[in-house]
Amino acid sequence: MYLTRVLRAATAGLVAATALAAAAHTAEAADTLGSAAAGQGRYFGTAVAANHLGESDYAATLDREFTSVTPENEMKWDATEPTRGGFTFTSADQIVSHAQGRGMDVRGHTLVWHSQLPSWVSTLAAADLRAAMNDHITQLMTHWKGEIHSWDVVNEAFQDGSSGARRSSPFQDKLGDGFIEEAFRTARAADPAAELCYNDYNTDGVNAKSDAVYAMVKDFKARGVPIDCVGFQSHFNSASPVPADYQANLQRFADLGVDVQITELDIEGSGTAQAASYGTVVKACLAVSRCTGITVWGVTDKYSWRSGGTPLLFDADYAAKPAYDAVLAALGGTGGGGGGGGGAACTATYSTDAQWNDGYNGKVTITAGDSAISGWTTTVTLTAPQQVTAVWNATATWDGSGNVMTVEPSWNGSLAAGASTSFGFTVAKNGSGAVPAVGTCAAS
Ligand code: G2I
Numbered sequence: 001m002y003l004t005r006v007l008r009a010a011t012a013g014l015v016a017a018t019a020l021a022a023a024a025h026t027a028e029a030a031d032t033l034g035s036a037a038a039g040q041g042r043y044f045g046t047a048v049a050a051n052h053l054g055e056s057d058y059a060a061t062l063d064r065e066f067t068s069v070t071p072e073n074e075m076k077w078d079a080t081e082p083t084r085g086g087f088t089f090t091s092a093d094q095i096v097s098h099a100q101g102r103g104m105d106v107r108g109h110t111l112v113w114h115s116q117l118p119s120w121v122s123t124l125a126a127a128d129l130r131a132a133m134n135d136h137i138t139q140l141m142t143h144w145k146g147e148i149h150s151w152d153v154v155n156e157a158f159q160d161g162s163s164g165a166r167r168s169s170p171f172q173d174k175l176g177d178g179f180i181e182e183a184f185r186t187a188r189a190a191d192p193a194a195e196l197c198y199n200d201y202n203t204d205g206v207n208a209k210s211d212a213v214y215a216m217v218k219d220f221k222a223r224g225v226p227i228d229c230v231g232f233q234s235h236f237n238s239a240s241p242v243p244a245d246y247q248a249n250l251q252r253f254a255d256l257g258v259d260v261q262i263t264e265l266d267i268e269g270s271g272t273a274q275a276a277s278y279g280t281v282v283k284a285c286l287a288v289s290r291c292t293g294i295t296v297w298g299v300t301d302k303y304s305w306r307s308g309g310t311p312l313l314f315d316a317d318y319a320a321k322p323a324y325d326a327v328l329a330a331l332g333g334t335g336g337g338g339g340g341g342g343g344a345a346c347t348a349t350y351s352t353d354a355q356w357n358d359g360y361n362g363k364v365t366i367t368a369g370d371s372a373i374s375g376w377t378t379t380v381t382l383t384a385p386q387q388v389t390a391v392w393n394a395t396a397t398w399d400g401s402g403n404v405m406t407v408e409p410s411w412n413g414s415l416a417a418g419a420s421t422s423f424g425f426t427v428a429k430n431g432s433g434a435v436p437a438v439g440t441c442a443a444s
């Protein structure tokens with residue numbers, strides 16, 4: 001009798017231990033950016049610099065977390081064809097072979113761009129420039145034929161601001177608008193397996209520049225010019241925050257019949273506010289079925305092109321930041337993998353309270369997840385010309401545009417597991433009937 005009980009207990013213990021191991025394994029599997037993104041049918045990539053691959057923390061973080069790489073500078077024209085016909089692929093090859101050895105995809109960046117362009121290119125006359133452009137595309141795409149999942153064929157060809165015009169460059173100035181189409185046709189012939197992308201910045205929301213790119217892509221699709229994807233660089237900071245219509249903008253491009261990719265994501269800032277913005281971007285991509293993947297523009301703040309703004313997911317010591325936890329949570333991953341903050345999570349939901357002729361009171365309910373939290377933050381994005389005239393039960397700070405408020409608790413930061421609090425705000429409609437958009441909730 002006693003023996004049977006002991007045996008049963010031991011067997012039960014064994015079963016429990018096995019179940020625990022299986023659960024732990026499952027948790028581990030979704031515990032990195034790459035595996036969590038894969039669970040959503042997406043890749044999660046980073047820009048990589050060949051000269052850091054020898055640094056063990058850099059390589060370990062890269063190899064653990066990411067499933068796609070973009071050479072940050074190594075495939076650009078100045079790196080690959082510094083003199084006419086003198087092709088050098090060594091640094092880029094280092095990145096490609098590192099990626100291939102670990103089953104990662106490679107994004108090619110970039111074939112035709114006005115920047116990091118060796119001076120010999122800009123001295124050529126039109127016919128010669130056309131030949132040089134096509135040769136450059138063909139040589140690079142042939143060298144890595146079948147090895148690149150997406151190429152940024154043309155990068156940043158449109159002007160900032162309200163003109164919707166093409167940017168002045170040797171290509172634009174000497175070959176005219178048609179250079180973009182020609183580059184895509186040459187690219188398709190060189191490696192038919194690669195997705196061909198147009199990539200740009202300040203096109204992340206609906207605006208004059210993204211409208212111009214949209215018109216080009218629509219025209220390309222209508223005329224059968226080969227284009228498969230549009231890259232949204234997504235370099236954000238307080239002066240240029242995640243636009244309220246980010247997801248809608250991705251969706252309208254996807255509706256043209258191209259994939260969309262977030263290609264160079266970084267968001268200056270820190271703490272829960274930065275985390276909330278990252279969460280918003282990831283959720284927007286997941287909400288658009290043709291958003292096939294996200295690339296952040298670097299592994300660590302230490303080597304970011306704007307390291308002073310600490311815009312990435314790992315700090316200079318390779319510790320995972322709150323932004324990392326927010327991304328992982330948005331991807332449906334588990335736990336604060338890589339050393340982050342554990343299970344703190346929250347949700348933010350919007351409702352409209354009182355309404356009157358030219359105004360209304362908005363209410364946001366914050367609810368803690370499965371564990372208690374000690375702080376939370378989210379964003380509320382208004383549509384101009386609406387204006388917030390009062391906020392209660394929270395502290396708000398405004399971005400440069402005056403449309404996005406980042407909200408933090410005043411007294412109500414600590415919530416038990418599953419408990420809720422709310423904050424409110426009064427809005428002057430100023431003639432607009434728009435409804436505010438609430439961003440991701442980030443908890444600490
Ligand atoms: O500027 C941010 C990105 C905007 N979209 C296109 C991307 O290709 C661009 O990346 C940045 C790289 O992150 C920087 O690393 O492009 C810059 C050049 O436009 C890169 O900076 C350059 C420096 O200007 C050079 O002095 C330096 O030799 O990086 C080179 C390699 O470290």
